[in-house]
Amino acid sequence: MFWNNKRTPRGSSAAAEKASPPATISATASTPSSATTSATNSAAAARASRRVPATVQIDVGAEATATTDLVDSALAVIDEAGAKNSPVLQKHGDELSEIRELIQKIRYQGDFQTPDVGRALVKFKAVAESLVQVVSADAGNFTARDLDKSMDEITNAAENVRKQLAGDIVTAKNNVIETGFQINAPIGKTFAEGRIISKALGNRAINANQVNSLVYGSAADVLGLIEAIKWTGGSKWTYEGRG
Known part of the structure; x- marks a missing residue:
């Protein structure tokens, strides 16, 4: 070309x-x-x-x-x-x-x-x-x-x-999920010293939960979070989020 x-x-x-x-x-x-x-x-x-x-x-x-x-x-x-x-x-x-x-x-x-x-x-x-x-x-x-x-x-x-x-830039970009739970950023109890910038661009969540920023905690904490927000019984998610 x-x-x-x-x-x-x-x-x-x-x-x-x-x-x-x-x-x-x-x-x-x-x-x-x-x-x-x-x-x-x-x-x-x-x-x-x-x-x-x-x-x-x-x-x-x-x-x-x-x-x-x-x-x-x-x-x-x-x-x-x-x-x-x-x-x-x-x-x-x-x-x-x-x-x-x-x-x-x-x-x-x-x-x-x-x-x-x-x-x-x-x-x-x-x-x-x-x-x-x-x-x-x-x-x-x-x-x-x-x-x-x-x-x-x-x-x-x-x-x-x-x-x-001195720090980090975390970017979550163009991630899509339909139903369920998605984390598009690092998970941990500590991160790099200095300023941390989180960017979320073009992400979509359809009838789902999506996290596009740093998650402070352990794997057990994340599992507890998922358990707390997941839908139960006959309830339904009927929304679409962008960010």
């Missing part, structure tokens, strides 16, 4: 300037080892560019702002390339929107702005710059394969950022 988009989003040229140039290998027939040395050095330099020393002071809020701009640039190109008419583009656009929401939480909530988050965010920004380059290259021409690869990288980088948060 191939998409054509003539617009270059705001900020894409800046991302291109920051990206590392392709490795250049020069060698003659009499010195074959020079090619290997050049390639090895270039690869090592590329890996080093993504490593952030623990002693480096990072303005996490500023990094989150710059990263949001990059994600917005990629979203603009994907939207203009026809996300509304392409399930693949729509899927990737939705994924980027969720990632943007994560970065925005870090941008505006100071307790998420820790050194570990900052280092993960710097690495994420480098991957986001690569994504912008992919979707903006050749006036917005990009293939589904190129986009899939870049989205896989940025999704993994975003997950690494999320894992560094």
Whole structure:
């Protein structure tokens, strides 16, 4: 699959300037080892560019702002390339929107702005710059394969950022149940230290009970809860809940 988009989003040229140039290998027939040395050095330099020393002071809020701009640039190109008419583009656009929401939480909530988050965010920004380059290259021409690869990288980088948060984000999304009882979140007596954010999106309960947030307690407590609310005798549930 191939998409054509003539617009270059705001900020894409800046991302291109920051990206590392392709490795250049020069060698003659009499010195074959020079090619290997050049390639090895270039690869090592590329890996080093993504490593952030623990002693480096990072303005996490500023990094989150710059990263949001990059994600917005990629979203603009994907939207203009026809996300509304392409399930693949729509899927990737939705994924980027969720990632943007994560970065925005870090941008505006100071307790998420820790050194570990900052280092993960710097690495994420480098991957986001690569994504912008992919979707903006050749006036917005990009293939589904190129986009899939870049989205896989940025999704993994975003997950690494999320894992560094002081706390956790629990998401219950698109779960459906018809009659019965369903819990779409962790169960336990204790959870990670720090802020815990629960999100419930697109869930449906038809004549059923559904829990889409953290449940504090043991397995026995949950069984007791189910026993307390389940229907008995000839009674029926006749409602549909969404959340």
